Every structure is written in C-alpha cells, then in structure tokens.
Amino acid sequence: MNPNSGSRLCLTTVALAAVVFLAAIPAAPAQDASTAVRNFRQVVISPDGTQVAWVEPAAGGGSAIYVQDLKASGSQPRRVSAASEGGSAHEADVSWSADSKQLAFLSDAGGDGQSELYVAAVDGAARKLTNLKGFLSDPAWSPDGTTVAILFTENAPRAAGPLMPMTPETGLVDSKVYEERLTTVEVATGTVRQLSPPDMYVYEYDWSPDSKNFALIAAHGAGDSNWYVAQVYRLGVASGDLQPVYKPHLQIAKPRWSPDGKSIAFIEGLMSDEGSTGGDIFVVPAGGGNARNVTPGIAASPNGIFWTAPNKILFTENVDGESGISTVDLSSGKIASLWSGAESLTVSFSSNRESSAALRSSAAHPAEIWVGSVGNWKQWTHYNDAVRPDWGEMKSLHWTSDGMRIQGWLMYPKEYDPSHRYPMVVIVHGGPAAAVRPSWPARGLNLDSLSAKGYFVLYPNPRGSFGQGERFTEGNVKDFGYGDFRDIMAGVDGVVKTLPVDEQRVGIFGWSYGGYMTMWAVTQTHRFRAAVAGAGLSNWQSYYGENDIDEWMIPYFGASVYDDPAVYARSSPMTFIKNVKTPTLILVGERDGEVPEPQSREFWHALKTLGVETQFVVYEGEGHSIRQPAHQRDIMERLVGWFDRYLKADLKAEPAQH
Numbered sequence: 175m176n177p178n179s180g181s182r183l184c185l186t187t188v189a190l191a192a193v194v195f196l197a198a199i200p201a202a203p204a205q206d207a208s209t210a211v212r213n214f215r216q217v218v219i220s221p222d223g224t225q226v227a228w229v230e231p232a233a234g235g236g237s238a239i240y241v242q243d244l245k246a247s248g249s250q251p252r253r254v255s256a257a258s259e260g261g262s263a264h265e266a267d268v269s270w271s272a273d274s275k276q277l278a279f280l281s282d283a284g285g286d287g288q289s290e291l292y293v294a295a296v297d298g299a300a301r302k303l304t305n306l307k308g309f310l311s312d313p314a315w316s317p318d319g320t321t322v323a324i325l326f327t328e329n330a331p332r333a334a335g336p337l338m339p340m341t342p343e344t345g346l347v348d349s350k351v352y353e354e355r356l357t358t359v360e361v362a363t364g365t366v367r368q369l370s371p372p373d374m375y376v377y378e379y380d381w382s383p384d385s386k387n388f389a390l391i392a393a394h395g396a397g398d399s400n401w402y403v404a405q406v407y408r409l410g411v412a413s414g415d416l417q418p419v420y421k422p423h424l425q426i427a428k429p430r431w432s433p434d435g436k437s438i439a440f441i442e443g444l445m446s447d448e449g450s451t452g453g454d455i456f457v458v459p460a461g462g463g464n465a466r467n468v469t470p471g472i473a474a475s476p477n478g479i480f481w482t483a484p485n486k487i488l489f490t491e492n493v494d495g496e497s498g499i500s501t502v503d504l505s506s507g508k509i510a511s512l513w514s515g516a517e518s519l520t521v522s523f524s525s526n527r528e529s530s531a532a533l534r535s536s537a538a539h540p541a542e543i544w545v546g547s548v549g550n551w552k553q554w555t556h557y558n559d560a561v562r563p564d565w566g567e568m569k570s571l572h573w574t575s576d577g578m579r580i581q582g583w584l585m586y587p588k589e590y591d592p593s594h595r596y597p598m599v600v601i602v603h604g605g606p607a608a609a610v611r612p613s614w615p616a617r618g619l620n621l622d623s624l625s626a627k628g629y630f631v632l633y634p635n636p637r638g639s640f641g642q643g644e645r646f647t648e649g650n651v652k653d654f655g656y657g658d659f660r661d662i663m664a665g666v667d668g669v670v671k672t673l674p675v676d677e678q679r680v681g682i683f684g685w686s687y688g689g690y691m692t693m694w695a696v697t698q699t700h701r702f703r704a705a706v707a708g709a710g711l712s713n714w715q716s717y718y719g720e721n722d723i724d725e726w727m728i729p730y731f732g733a734s735v736y737d738d739p740a741v742y743a744r745s746s747p748m749t750f751i752k753n754v755k756t757p758t759l760i761l762v763g764e765r766d767g768e769v770p771e772p773q774s775r776e777f778w779h780a781l782k783t784l785g786v787e788t789q790f791v792v793y794e795g796e797g798h799s800i801r802q803p804a805h806q807r808d809i810m811e812r813l814v815g816w817f818d819r820y821l822k823a824d825l826k827a828e829p830a831q832h
Contacts, residue, residue, distance in 0.1 A: 175604055175769055212557040213540075215230060219522045226531045239255060265281040267280045267311060290306065293361060308328040309330035311324065317383055321359065323379065323381065336448065336798065339797035355375075356376045374392050375392060375401075376392045383434070386411050390406070398722050399724055423442070425729075427453075428479050437484070438459075447604075447605065450605065452647060455469045472491075475491060475492040486501060488523070493641055494581050495583060495635055497515055497517055517534055531544070537565070540557075564623065579642075581642070582634035584632050587629060593674075595674045597676055598629060598675045598679070601682075606638035606654075609635045632665060636661035636665075637657050653745075682702045683707075683708070686709050693710045704759075704816055704819070705758040708762070711773050713776055714731075718734070751781075759788070759791075768798040
C-alpha cells in the first residue's frame, strides 16, 4: 500500500551524439527550495532521437506540453496544445508516432473537465479525435501510424486506480462494475472501437511490431482489486479475439513485445500496489507456453523493460536504494550493469535504444531533463539550477538484521553540528513492495523539511522492500510486523550508537504500510516518544472485509482471513493495543479505499479509551493519496507540531525502554 504509487507509470528517453554540444534551456533566476520549483511530469524522446517532448505545470493553471529539437543549435521549446490562444487546459500522456512527426495526447481543452484524445504535428495545430464520456489514459500509436490506442472507462464516476477517492456507496452496492477497456481510434477518420471484452479490465498493453495484435495485462471483474490476479493475454486487432498467454504465480506488469514479434516480456513478482513495480523479468512465447525467468537471483528489482534485440533486453531497476539500468542477454543469461545512481530516474529511449532522455532528481537537486546515451547524459534543461535544498545531506546506510544486509537513507539536520545532540524521526515507506530512493521532495508533503527543523530523518528499506532481489521482497510474507520491524529497529540502533541522536527523542511516522508499521511499533516498544500514523492499518481481520483491494493480501498471508484468521491476528496492532503508551497522531482520507477510514478510527478509539494522548484527523473527499494542497499543508503543520511538542520539549523522563 504505497500512496506514491500510481496505476500509470511512464518510462521515457532521447538522442545522443549530436546533442551534447547544443544550446540548452537557460537557468532560472536564483531561488531557494521554499519557492516554486519548476516541475516536470513526463519526458518522451521521439523514436528517431531528434526531439524531446515533456509535460510541466502551466503558469495559468493546468499543464502544458512542450517539444524541442535536439539537433538544431539555439532551438527553443514549442508549446503543443489543444487549448485556444492564451487558454489553459490539463494536457498530458504524450505519445510519439513511429515516424517522429506527430504527437498524441490527452487534453480537457473542451472546458467541461472531460479529457479527450488529440493528435498534432509537432509544428502544427492539434486535432480532436474523440468525443467520449469517461476516463481516458495511456495513448499509444500503432507502429504503422494509422491508429492510436487508449485505455477507456466509459461513464467512469472517477479516475481509475485505488489511490483515487472512492465513490460514495448508497443503495444496492456492487451492482455496477466499470471496466477499463482497450480502445482504438483511427487517426484518419476518428472511428472509435472498444476492442477488449466488456467484462474484462485492461491495466496495461503493448502493440505488436506488425500492429496486428496487443499484449495485455487484464483480469475479469472490478479493476482495483483484480489487478493482483491479472494475466497476460493476446488480443487480435482485426478479430477482437482474446487468447490467454500466461497465468502468473504472483503479480505482473510492463508487458513488452519483442522486436521479432515472437515473445512477450513482463515483470513478475510480489507487488503490493498497482504501479509500484518490481520483480524478475520473464519471457513467454507470444502464442502462449512456458514463461522463462531471465533474471533469476538478481540482487535488484527490475521495474522497466526495453527490448534492444530479439535476444537482449535493457531494463531499469531499483538496486540497493538507488536507480539503475542494466541489460540481460537471453542466450547466455549474462547481466551487465550500465549505470546506477543515488537518485530517482524516469527514462525514455529512442527506437534504437542508443539515445535517451531522462528526468533525474536527487535529494540535492530538483528534476531536470538530461539527454544522451545511458550513463553519459548531459543536462539539457536548467530551470532549477539555482535552487538549493533547505534540508541537510542524505547518506546511504547499511546495517545487519537477522544476518541480512539492510539498506536505508539518513538525512542529517540542515545545520549539522556533531557536538550537538538531535532528535530523530523514522519514516517508513508505503508498500511494503516499494523503496525509498533519493529524490527532490514533493511540494506539499515535504518530509525532508524535518531536517531543516533540526531532526535527523531515517528512511529504512526493510525486508519486503524492493532493491535487494525477489527473495528479500518476499521476506515479510506471513510475518508482517516481525522481521521487518526488527530491521527498522536495528537501523535505529545503528544510528543512535554512531551519531549524536538523543535516544530519548526518537519518533516514527509512515503512511499506508508505513502507517501500519507506526501503529505496530507503538504496540511493541515504548522507545518512540511520539508517533504519527497516516492511513494506517490497525486490524488485519476487520481490514480484510473493509478495503477495496483485498486480493493483495492472499500472497502475503497465504490464505484469506476466513480460512486462517490466526495469521492475520498475529500481525494486528489491535491484538496488542493495551501496550500503547506513545502519543499518536492519526491521519486519513475520508474516502480511502486502500486503507479505509474505519481502520484509523478503530485505533484512535482504543487509544482514547485507554487514556493515551491522541488526535484523529479525517480529510474530506480525499482518497489514499492526499492531493489537495490545503490538506497537504495541514498534514505537514500537524506532523511537525506533533513531533516538536514531544521530541523537542524539555523531557525529564526515565531512560527509554527497549
């Protein structure tokens, strides 16, 4: 349960040799991290590697698409938009045609809030292709350039994905299922065809090289929950015939057709959230058959696939808390690392994979666009060169827990003085199948700002996280709150023994799985002087029947709660609720479907009844991911205030209990 994951992730890139000496976009005036950073939301290189397109927030509201020539000296970005002159719209999901001459994208330029599919020549006006009602996403051109495919949920009452606020339920519940269907749109005529079956929810797709078939990841039934049991299918464009290709053992993502059309690659592994991808790379014959794991035992978590030849795959990965890019030779099984770095990376490749464009962001630098071959990128944009962080240095740490090597990140106080002692806040990521990698923090929920207020901030990646291989990711199966909690506490031990952290002034915070670990922590130890639990899970047994994605729990617990209630009770904070003494602030979205509000209410009610200091805040209209800026600011103010109250005030308490 990762609030930062999304059902739509994009990996993108650019052309290399000719661009590194060309003029880049000038830097912005000097500013600091408290001012508005110019953000990027997507970057995609043209298939021929000569142009790059990106999406960023627009000055007048909404978002804007820009295109720039990479080979013309002194070229300037050109805006591509469906909006009228001087108008604004939300425009995104850019896709290049195979000949690099046209863009497809989504825009709500019609003014009614409904996004539609548009196409535009890179130097011409946009043309509207659809008049649909519902949710559209993921446009992709056919290789032959005649058609654009989209995912379309007709009459959808909300955006797709479990992070979105759930639709309030009244009357007969479960009487209507909205299926996200693969839909094709002919570019010449605008003819729309809903191709996949009406009872099938399509999550991801890829065109075959000959434009005659699709590879799908899809499942029958409601979309949010059944992603966890989705399979690989092949769908004929002309016939609409749907054929099963592979039924996985775990979760799957990123279907990618081989250049010769004979195979489909995908990632399979234990994944707790749609859109938070990690596992091993498998290859299956396009007609069906046995799938082969081509990265067995890799000490990393692949998360993106790009074929370079019928027998070679380039892939992105989460590796030991960093981003990486490697290749695997399917004939020999040899894996070669091309690049890794302590940053977050979104990368796009030209059709020959020799050039790339990347969004690179670290704890010290906001995202900018870089272009070049892998590992030899040159900075292309300079919008944020003058921005400086308001927080301290971030360092990778390793420690041992139960004989395993655990990695995490430690952010130092902004004005660090080793002769002083500091409080520390432990921040546990969501998931658990996710990982913390250095990146420039989100504007609304900037947890790194704790550093500017005089805290050490520890970001552990305990067992269950991505980055150390599939066996590590499976390390908390049927063991939530035990091995993973020991990993976190071993990290706390290591920091307080080696750095000037006041052991009596340590707090803990997390959202989703991190909220669960926060609730669990205060039932297992009195070591934390304050806690903040966001969208936390307090009772696995009641949670099973309340959440909107219950299928995710079977791989982790081995059975449903109805078949093995004991394994759920063993890991429930409510089982140990009378141990809690730690002041705990509890936060949740009103319409959260992943970890519903009653889970937070149950924990708060118990603490209030037991006389433990607590507060409970429910954010109106919000889902699992808090999106309204006012609510984000409120969370940060309350979180910082809570920790300041309990970790910075003069404490005359006995030594912390372990």
